[in-house]
Amino acid sequence: MRIPTPDLERLTGDELFWARVRRGGTPLVEDLGDGTCAVTFLWRGEQAPTLAVNRLGEAAMERVPGTDVWHATYRLTATHRASYRLGTGGPTPGAAGGDGRRGDLTGGVPRGNVTGGVPRGDVAGGGPFGGLGPDPLNARRLPGRWGGQDASVFALPQAPAERWPRREGVVRGTVVHHDGVRVYLPATDLTGLLPVLVLLDGDMWFGGLGFHHTLDTMIAEGALPAMAVLAPEAADNATRWRDLTADDAYLSYLADDLLGRSRWPITSDPGRTIIAGQSLGGLTALYAGLRRPDRFGRVVAQSPSLWWRPGMAHTVPKTPVGGVPWMVEQYATARRGPISVHLDVGSHEGPMVGYSRELRDVLRARGRAVSLNEFTGGHDYACWRVALADALAR
Template identity: 40%
Template sequence: MSDCTDVDATPRPVTGPRMTRLARQLEAARDPAARDALTEAFWAEAARTGTPLVEELDDAPGHRAVTFLWRGHRATRRVLLMAPGLTGHDRLADSLLHHLPGTDIWHLGLRLRADHRGSYRMVADISAGAAPADPALLQRRLLALRAHGGADPLNPARIATRWRDAQDSVFALPEAPPQPWVARRPAVPRGGVERHAVAAGVLGAERDVWVYLPPAAVPYRPAHEPGQQGRLPLLVLCDGDMWFDRLGLQDTLDALIADGLLPPLAVLAPDAVGTATRRLELGGRESYVSFLADEVVPWASARWPLTARADRTVVAGQGLGGMTALYAGLTRPERFGGIVAQSPSLWWRPGLEPGAVAPDAIGTPWLATLAAGLRDGLPAGRGPVRGAAVRFDVGLHEGAMAEHTEALQAVLRARGHRVTRNLHNGGHDYACWRGFLADALVELVGSSLDVDAAESQGGTGAAHRSAGRPSGLSAGPAAR
């Protein structure tokens, strides 16, 4: 695999070689029947290879032409592409597919760096009448249209979406980091997943919490942990309803444990409940951190043999959940010694109305100021926090996210924290996070698994570990 990280990752419009060739063939066709035959042959080819079309570009090494396709019909007026990091919310007209005249082919080509991975959805507008001439009215119509988006019919690689029954499609270019643990492996022992209602006094209501416990057949023998023998490392993860009910994180954990990349560990993952509740509770809020640290973890520790060591306990989240993880780790060092913050919403600050999003700030985020001790933000008596292991995962197509995490990283390192930051070629996207979460757990928790036990349970043990550090999960059939 070649290194293309020094190549420009900015998405740019492009017409791929296949679409250029098809347009020329259609123009040279003798009659409508010949054009119809070319069109049918094109769709048959797309069905065999899958979509989007991915092609090399002679004049752009390190990039690919990626062509998104939609097969329309007479009622199709417009087709909209929605892809995190590739299509913007403020100018949706730029994300409309182009119609190839005289055919049912709609297409949109983008030049992307060859290590890109992402999800996307599409939707056709079949409303009567011409598109509004006024850009503001067209934007309003397209915003309404987005709610009806769904997966690409010709792409078999899918990923679940939040709060919707529909799925999104996934694509990964040839040099995207591999994700070898995404699929369920029938040969490995299965862990257990349970859903419990847990009293949440600080939140004023019960919360459902997903609990993952590792396969009982794989022994855990931690070394050099007086009083902690047999106690499981712990991951506390935001958005349990997404990770366990929709994304099947348990399959990933089972595979990592079987391969000896992770020791058997437990996971506690509270539900986000819904959009409104999530926006009200997540972020840098002491009440939710108290729920995690003072209610969920003690509740679980009274039932299962969980570690009490902070350096074997990781808190993780994405977006607002990533902000929650950072705040929890920085203000509760006695509980959480590892932090995984994936695309953390560092725009968040106290005083924002629930649901409001602060504009991209320039300079140091509020949380960096808090971490530096430059304001009265730390809970009384806890003082400055030092020594946490922090892992950031940030997409190159997430606006000011890279700048914000760089500023926070500098502050955290100055305060003695151990920080790594993974900048990847993607957007604000579970298609990326699910792979890098596996990497982060291996990085922060490591493996104390008995090698012979791992191999006896269908894992690859030390041989797999010696092959190199993992780089996420498999993208499935669309990884071309």
């Protein structure tokens, strides 16, 4: 919900105020004492800027009269984490919010027609707000992808902590690039077969996100056993659409080639093999557990694209699936297999929340081990990178 901004007309002429802003960064956060915070974004310049927060849509910022200062303040739940972009470039022409809808904020949710919680272009690097960029007053960044602009990140005081950040003094594993796959090997004597994680969209995770630093810390602190990670890259959105929509050829590559013919010392035990993915990658992780439980015993599906069904055109934005999602139907009729499934979904992902709950209930009714984490946020690597570490540590 948009709320009045604190007394910026008085503060913005105070150089001590700007010194504090430069030192502490933006957005400015005020605890309102009721489980919510006033979150104020700032911009300086003559042109009117646009603010775009992941899954909350776009908003025009307001000018402090007689100054070059622009602002927008929202009331958000104190557990919220999100990426955002702002600037005077404006959204990509014809683009809507991260899920294919426009709108201002009402309680942190866009007003108007909710069109299925489906991202435009899935998780493309530039996204719908490709004309915008990171906040120059915020040093916390989320890397762009495929040449897209970086975004900035905020986490409110009660957001889940990043428990395993990069730490100095931790022995580092190694990351090598082999045939379109990022391969992480832990810093340990390789005297036996390692448990293995197949992590989709490896270019993102082992590029700007630097997930190898998280793995180093988790292994050093005993939150994870020493493990290998095989992380296939995606060259572009067209590649993701081709490979990550329940494609049997790609699944065979993952199970039989990437794992089955691996040159690295990894286990063949499905109980020690995890597959994890986000968005369409989450859909693929679920499909792998469904079709190849002989190879994948643990599934981590973050914001899985449960709106997808066979025959759907690769165009955006998407419409709600209507009825029971296809992947839910598959699990409802499949033979019970010895797999466990962990689901993550953001509270601002619209119908995706209901789809994820429906899948959880079906899995539970079928006697499968399943857990669901609903975080306060959207369809967002800023949230997924924290939740993935937590899921792996379970």
